[in-house]
Amino acid sequence: MKVLFTCGGTAGHINPAVALARMVQERNAGSQVLFVGAKGGMEERLVPKEGFPLETVTISSFWRSLSPSGIRHNLKTLRNLSVSKKEAARILDDFQPDLVVGTGGYASYPVVHEAARRGIPTAVHESNAVPGLTTQRLAKVADRVMVGYEESRASYSDPDKVVVTGTPVRGGFFKYTKEEARAALGITDDRPLLLSYWGSLGADVMNGYMTDFIRQEIQAGCPFHHIHGAGRNFAEMSQALKDVPLPEAVQLREYIYDMPTVMAAADLVLCRGGASTLSELTAIGKPAVIVPSPNVTNNHQEKNANVLAKQGGAVVLLEPVCSGQTLYKTASDLLANPARRGEMAQAMAEVGIPEAAEKIYETLMGLLKV
Numbered sequence: 001m002k003v004l005f006t007c008g009g010t011a012g013h014i015n016p017a018v019a020l021a022r023m024v025q026e027r028n029a030g031s032q033v034l035f036v037g038a039k040g041g042m043e044e045r046l047v048p049k050e051g052f053p054l055e056t057v058t059i060s061s062f063w064r065s066l067s068p069s070g071i072r073h074n075l076k077t078l079r080n081l082s083v084s085k086k087e088a089a090r091i092l093d094d095f096q097p098d099l100v101v102g103t104g105g106y107a108s109y110p111v112v113h114e115a116a117r118r119g120i121p122t123a124v125h126e127s128n129a130v131p132g133l134t135t136q137r138l139a140k141v142a143d144r145v146m147v148g149y150e151e152s153r154a155s156y157s158d159p160d161k162v163v164v165t166g167t168p169v170r171g172g173f174f175k176y177t178k179e180e181a182r183a184a185l186g187i188t189d190d191r192p193l194l195l196s197y198w199g200s201l202g203a204d205v206m207n208g209y210m211t212d213f214i215r216q217e218i219q220a221g222c223p224f225h226h227i228h229g230a231g232r233n234f235a236e237m238s239q240a241l242k243d244v245p246l247p248e249a250v251q252l253r254e255y256i257y258d259m260p261t262v263m264a265a266a267d268l269v270l271c272r273g274g275a276s277t278l279s280e281l282t283a284i285g286k287p288a289v290i291v292p293s294p295n296v297t298n299n300h301q302e303k304n305a306n307v308l309a310k311q312g313g314a315v316v317l318l319e320p321v322c323s324g325q326t327l328y329k330t331a332s333d334l335l336a337n338p339a340r341r342g343e344m345a346q347a348m349a350e351v352g353i354p355e356a357a358e359k360i361y362e363t364l365m366g367l368l369k370v
Contacts, residue, residue, distance in 0.1 A: 001031040001368070004097040006111040008037035010199060011046060012276030013104035016127065018050050019168040020101065023361050034095050036088070038107040055091050057084040059106045084110040092118065099368060101125070102138060109134050116141040121367040125360065127167040127275030128300040129307060131155050143367055146360055148275055148353075149307060165360045166353025167279035172260030174284065174354070181265035187225055191249070192267035192335045197229030197256060199272045199293070205319065206291060207233040211240045212324025214250060217332075222249040224267075224335045229256040267341060268334050270327065273301030273316075278308060282352030287344030288314045289330050291322055313348035 003024050005017040014037075021033045037043030039056040047054040059081070088110040092100075100115035102108030102124040116122045116138075123144040126135040129152055139145045139156055146165045147153065153162050176184060187193060196213075198206045207230055217226060226249065230237045234254035246252060256262055259280075263269065266286060271277050273292035281288050290308070292301035308314040315330060334341055353359070 001028050001099075002034070002095060002097045003031065003364075004034045004036060004092075004095060004100045004111070004115070005103065006036040006100065006105075006108045007103040008041040008043040008105035008107040010105070010274065010276075011042065012127070012199070012274040014043050014046050015170060015276055016125065016168045016279075017101070017103040018047070018052070019170045019357050020103075020360060020364075021050075021052060022171065023357055027361070032095075034091075034097070036091055036107060036111050038105065041105070041107065043105075043107075057087040057091070057107055057110055059084045059110065081110065085114065088114045092120070099123075099364060101364060102134075102142070103127075104132070104134065106134055109137060112138050113141060116143075123364055123367060125165070125167070126152065127279060128152075129275075129303040130298045130300045132298070132300070144363055146363060148279065148356075151307070163359075163363050165363060166356030167275055168357035168360055169280050169283040169354070170260060171357075173263065173280055176261060176264045178264060181261050184261050185227075185265050187265065191222075191224050193225040193227070193265050194268050194270060194331055194335060195227050195256075195262050195266035196270035196331075198231065198291075199274055199277070203231075203272070203293065204233060206322070207231070207237055209322055209324040209327055211237055213328045213331075214241060214246075214252070215244060216324065216328045218244055218247065218250065220332075222247055223332065225249045227251045227253065227256065227262055227266075229253050231255065268331060270331055273305035275300075275304055278304055279352070279356065282308070282313070282348050283354045283356075285345045285349030285352065287334065287341045287348060289317060289327070289334065290314050291317050291319055291327075294319050308348065308351060311347045311351050313344050313351060 005021055007013040007017045025031055033052055035047045035052050035054045037056055038059045100112055100120055100122045102112040112122050122142045124135055124138045124142045125146040127148045129149050145156055145162045148167045150164050153159055156162050210228055269286050269288040273290045290305040292305050305316045309316045
């Protein structure tokens with residue numbers, strides 16, 4: 001069996017595909033997996049690191065702008081669509097997949113669309129509460145549309161195609177208990193652990209606030225452990241904090257490669273509202289303070305976050321009203337309140353679908369039997 005996964009742009013699109021690819025290989029001896037992403041995307045770094053082969057297509061986004069720069073960008077994207085169509089056809093000719101699965105990102109479009117045109121079984125997974133442009137287009141041609149929330153079903157014109165599966169989470173998130181994860185990280189005292197990060201790419205404004213946040217926690221004597229992933233702002237944050245020696249309890253990292261271990265150990269997570277991140281939080285029941293990105297299509301991160309806030313599992317802060325002081329007070333108050341965090345953790349777990357990967361796998365295998 002040959003399965004092609006196409007995704008990219010952010011870790012939120014890549015990680016679910018990685019989880020599914022591992023399941024396919026574990027359960028089907030001799031199966032082959034190929035990933036297809038976008039040239040220049042972070043998938044060029046993350047997918048090979050996970051041990052999977054990767055091909056790329058030339059693709060870019062559409063800007064919702066009529067400015068001269070926006071028009072130029074969109075004209076380039078139209079040219080790239082023509083190029084990527086030919087590249088997708090070549091990849092399909094070479095790999096000859098039995099199944100093609102798109103998990104988000106613009107790279108999914110030419111590959112899934114061409115596979116559907118050829119009659120190859122196809123499926124797309126949309127982890128956000130509302131579908132993005134790529135999913136909207138592919139939902140018309142794919143055999144199955146898999147979504148993370150029951151509320152999402154109404155967003156599609158053909159509900160018979162839609163299967164509510166949740167969003168798959170890598171198996172590593174279930175490997176350790178909280179105590180085992182803390183031990184793996186070398187945490188030997190009883191201070192709680194805060195995990196903070198703004199997605200796989202980081203965020204300039206929010207990381208600026210985190211510089212102030214870190215200064216405040218050091219000034220307060222480090223009442224909790226803190227691991228922060230700065231992404232592309234790592235060098236800038238390091239420079240901004242060079243006058244403040246970071247104590248052992250505060251770790252500033254460029255990228256958190258051992259995220260399953262760190263999240264398992266965490267008592268509270270401070271993060272964006274990306275669907276993949278939220279699925280990880282709900283799968284293992286982690287309370288969170290969520291600051292949705294305001295720079296996403298259809299404001300989907302805020303809609304994702306509000307689903308969890310309504311259930312009592314998360315606190316939602318909007319970026320325009322944030323500051324280092326606001327973030328620090330919110331996080332430190334929660335870290336000093338184990339009872340509240342326990343209630344939030346239970347609410348998170350009740351929303352989660354830890355068997356999402358299993359549901360998606362069964363859906364995909366069903367397509368091969370049709």
